[in-house]
Every structure is written in structure tokens, then in C-alpha cells.
Amino acid sequence: MTDSVFLPDPENKAKSVEAMFDRISGKYDRMNRLLTFRLDVAWRKAAVREIEGGPNALVIDLACGTGDMCNDLQAAGYTALGFDFSMGMLCNASTTAALTRADVLRLPLPDSCVDAVSCGFALRNFTGIEPFFAECARVLRPGGRLVVLDAGEPKSKILRFGHSLYFRKLVPFIGGLLSDRAAYSYLPASTAYLPEPHVVNNLIRAAGFRAVVHRRFGFGAIHRFVGTRT
Numbered sequence: 001m002t003d004s005v006f007l008p009d010p011e012n013k014a015k016s017v018e019a020m021f022d023r024i025s026g027k028y029d030r031m032n033r034l035l036t037f038r039l040d041v042a043w044r045k046a047a048v049r050e051i052e053g054g055p056n057a058l059v060i061d062l063a064c065g066t067g068d069m070c071n072d073l074q075a076a077g078y079t080a081l082g083f084d085f086s087m088g089m090l091c092n093a094s095t096t097a098a099l100t101r102a103d104v105l106r107l108p109l110p111d112s113c114v115d116a117v118s119c120g121f122a123l124r125n126f127t128g129i130e131p132f133f134a135e136c137a138r139v140l141r142p143g144g145r146l147v148v149l150d151a152g153e154p155k156s157k158i159l160r161f162g163h164s165l166y167f168r169k170l171v172p173f174i175g176g177l178l179s180d181r182a183a184y185s186y187l188p189a190s191t192a193y194l195p196e197p198h199v200v201n202n203l204i205r206a207a208g209f210r211a212v213v214h215r216r217f218g219f220g221a222i223h224r225f226v227g228t229r230t
């Protein structure tokens with residue numbers, strides 16, 4: 001079966017992604033911990049360390065899901081606000097941060113009003129990556145940081161082979177046993193939406209960011225992009 005089988009038509013992508021996260025929201029956190037061997041916790045904490053905001057800086061977490069990154073932002077001393085369009089994910093959130101249901105491509109926020117933006121594991125779910133970075137640039141004040149995490153493919157051929165066995169065979173199998181096979185087949189297939197890191201770096205720069213840096217974690221399969229608003 002090809003990956004395209006698990007990917008929605010472009011015009012249905014947003015609705016289908018929202019419905020999928022609504023469906024898996026109740027077990028989302030437990031599945032994340034299980035499938036990443038709890039490494040997702042460390043990846044988010046490391047992302048928060050990149051923000052380097054002052055005390056009480058206002059940081060928005062986009063596509064916040066169940067609020068894990070909001071909790072890490074609060075633990076680092078920031079004022080965190082989360083935005084996500086899946087009511088299921090928001091209802092299953094465990095955070096004291098204020099959460100708002102919104103499409104992160106059209107944030108209900110004025111221009112230049114936040115000190116930093118974070119976004120974990122959601123880039124490949126958006127209908128457009130450029131509109132997303134444009135929206136981040138719009139709401140960030142000059143000098144504010146953008147930190148984005150997402151899952152992709154490792155660089156080395158050997159690691160890509162092992163990763164592919166795990167991510168494309170075992171993850172859908174375990175997901176099917178414990179949660180939702182279609183969703184846990186979509187998740188690895190959707191890495192196809194993530195452009196090569198140098199392309200993402202260029203998109204971030206073109207949206208109005210400088211000092212753009214890409215780093216890999218998790219055997220090269222987790223990508224982190226950091227930029228500073230010009």
C-alpha cells in the first residue's frame with residue numbers, strides 16, 4: 001500500500017486532520033509516550049530552551065494539542081497561550097494555560113503582540129507551510145523567537161531503513177491495536193508533506209526571520225527549526 005492511500009485530498013486536508021485528532025485525542029498523550037519511548041518530552045523541553053525570552057514573556061504554542069508544550073513553557077517561567085482547532089485535543093488537555101480553539105493559519109491576535117511562538121509536531125498537518133510562517137511573523141514582535149519541531153526522515157540511508165520499518169510498519173500496527181490504525185498510518189505518511197530542511201529554512205527566512213537554524217534529534221528523524229523575527 002502506498003503512502004498516498006493514507007493522505008487526504010488537499011481540499012479535505014484540514015477537515016480530515018481535525019476529525020482525526022478529535023478521534024485519537026483521548027489516547028494521544030499515552031500513545032506519544034509509548035511510541036517515542038518518552039523522548040517527545042525531552043524534545044519539547046529542548047525546544048522551549050531555544051526561546052530565550054525574558055521572565056513572563058508571552059509565548060503562544062500553535063497547534064498545542066493537549067497542552068504539553070504549554071506546560072513546559074509555563075515551567076520555564078513564560079506566560080503561555082495555546083491554540084488548536086481540534087476540540088477533542090483541547091478537551092483532553094491537561095494544562096492551566098489558557099487554550100483557544102482557532103485555525104493557526106488565521107490567529108485571533110493583533111500584529112506584533114507576542115514575544116515568542118512555539119509549534120510541536122504540526123507543521124506537516126497544515127494546508128500550507130508558507131501561510132503558517134507568515135502568520136507567525138505577523139503576530140511576533142521584532143526580535144521574537146520562533147521554534148518549530150516536527151517529525152521527518154533521518155538523513156543516513158541505514159537509519160532511514162530502520163526508521164521506516166519502525167515508523168511505517170510498527171507504529172501503524174501498535175496504533176491499530178491501541179488507538180486508531182488510520183490515524184497512525186497517516187502520521188508516518190504525512191512526513192511526505194515536510195519539505196527538505198534547507199527548503200523549510202528558506203521559507204522561514206522569506207517570511208521575515210533571521211538567524212534561522214535547523215537541528216536534528218532522535219536519530220535524525222526529529223527536526224527543529226529556530227528563527228528570530230527581523
Ligand SMILES: C[S@@+](CC[C@H](N)C(=O)[O-])C[C@H]1O[C@@H](n2cnc3c(N)ncnc32)[C@H](O)[C@@H]1O
Pocket residue numbers: 014017018021062063064065066067068069083084085086089102103104105119120121122125126127
Ligand atoms: C501531532 S499533534 C501535535 C500536538 C502538540 N503540539 C504536541 O506537541 O503534542 C498536531 C496538532 O495540530 C493541530 N492542527 C493541525 N492543523 C491545525 C490548524 N490549521 N489550526 C489549528 N490546529 C491545527 C491538530 O488539531 C493537532 O492537535
